[in-house]
Amino acid sequence: MEIEQLKSLYLKSKENALNGRYITNNNIKPLLDNLTSKFEVDVIGKSVLNKPIYGVKVGTGEKRILMWSQMHGNESTTTKALFDLFNALSTENDLDYVLEACTLYFIPILNPDGAEAYTRINANEIDLNRDAQNRSQPESKVLRAIYESFKPHYCYNLHGQRTIFSAGKANKSAIVSFLSPAQDESCTITENRKVSMEIIAKMNEMLQNIIPEQVGVYDDAFNINCVGDTFQTENVPTILFEAGHYPNDYDREQTRALIFMSYLTSLDYISQNNVDGKKFKGYALIPENEKQFFDIIIRNVSGYGEDVLDIAIQFKEVLTEGSLNFVPIVEKIEKLNGFYGHKELDANRGKVLDVNGVKLSEGNENVIVILNNEEIALNLK
Structure with a gap:
């Protein structure tokens, strides 16, 4: 056909x-x-x-x-x-x-x-x-x-x-x-x-x-x-x-x-x-x-080690009262050479923190992060 x-x-x-x-x-x-x-x-x-x-x-x-x-x-x-x-x-x-x-x-x-x-x-x-x-x-x-x-x-x-x-x-x-x-x-x-x-x-x-x-x-x-x-x-x-x-x-x-x-x-x-x-x-x-993919990768983040690292975010699919939500979870914090994000952000050696000003941790849910003093929503819109 x-x-x-x-x-x-x-x-x-x-x-x-x-x-x-x-x-x-x-x-x-x-x-x-x-x-x-x-x-x-x-x-x-x-x-x-x-x-x-x-x-x-x-x-x-x-x-x-x-x-x-x-x-x-x-x-x-x-x-x-x-x-x-x-x-x-x-x-x-x-x-x-x-x-x-x-x-x-x-x-x-x-x-x-x-x-x-x-x-x-x-x-x-x-x-x-x-x-x-x-x-x-x-x-x-x-x-x-x-x-x-x-x-x-x-x-x-x-x-x-x-x-x-x-x-x-x-x-x-x-x-x-x-x-x-x-x-x-x-x-x-x-x-x-x-x-x-x-x-x-x-x-x-x-x-x-x-x-x-x-x-x-x-x-x-x-x-x-x-x-x-x-x-x-x-x-x-x-x-x-x-x-x-x-x-x-x-x-x-x-x-x-x-x-x-x-x-x-x-x-x-x-x-x-x-x-x-x-x-x-x-x-x-x-x-x-x-x-080779993550849902989101934030590249070139400082403050998590001696060198800049990358932060990978993966969505967890959560059913709540009959509605499906995609919840952003921190999957990895390391150099992610050879991996790709469906969406990528560049921190340009800046810091990435949660809404309380605390560094992110693997396994944590983070709907919003602070990137170079700007709030960035990670969830799907």
Whole structure:
């Protein structure tokens, strides 16, 4: 699909009822109720706290694709993009070929308790993406049951990543990341992995036109307890999607558009091709993610040692009475050569103090600092 066509589809299909990062069952239930008759919507299980887990099925094609989002409850960007995709599939006749070639099954929020509490873990404090083998949690059992009954040919494991990640070691934020998970300890490039690598390479080819050098891949160290690794070992090509940080986009609305375009690019490619893994080599061109970023770096600060140092600030996402706040926390006070800030300030060898005139300390919350006798607000506005 052409870039301009993808952008146009996004603008027409964006689900305006979903905004920001705090997305729960309460947000998606009215939208599920209003889906067209093309879609089958069911309650496929319950969470630890007895919240419904919804499944959505659409399409009649032979190629079966299973996608699940918010396995980690505080990673909602891919969920927003799913509802944008639902709108596109509902209204755009030009996309009917996808539904004729494929049958798609979605679990929009696998971890509704974690979504409501805005936590990575579920209500039993278990990371569902480390529960693939034990399947100790009801949410894990729901996903496995759908996987076994639907028998997908492809799996999409949909996540969000922190602002710390760079695409390689360069001053380039990893806005979107992928992974073709390993299926053995040796991380062998198997025929199965090549299929998911080929699809990722196709999505990367599209994204390079919009966010050049800002796509990354994760380390493929094998962990059989991870859902993607488990499904890959069972010879189902699996793709990890990670929605990352676009400059000044802490609500992840720009990233949402890129994830939507990635969904459509992959579905278009699968629909129209026999993906055999022969075109997998483009995957190796994508740099591996590194942890080179902080949300804010204040450079060249004096008064914290014999030489000037840098102060790194990282936002902590805190849910307060249903509202998500980004709280500035002092992460490091040291020379941060080779690291980058999404926002950088230069103290020019001046002092940086808290509002009480005291030096900052690692681990402390500081919404406002005094920089060269001027108050600077560090929180998002």
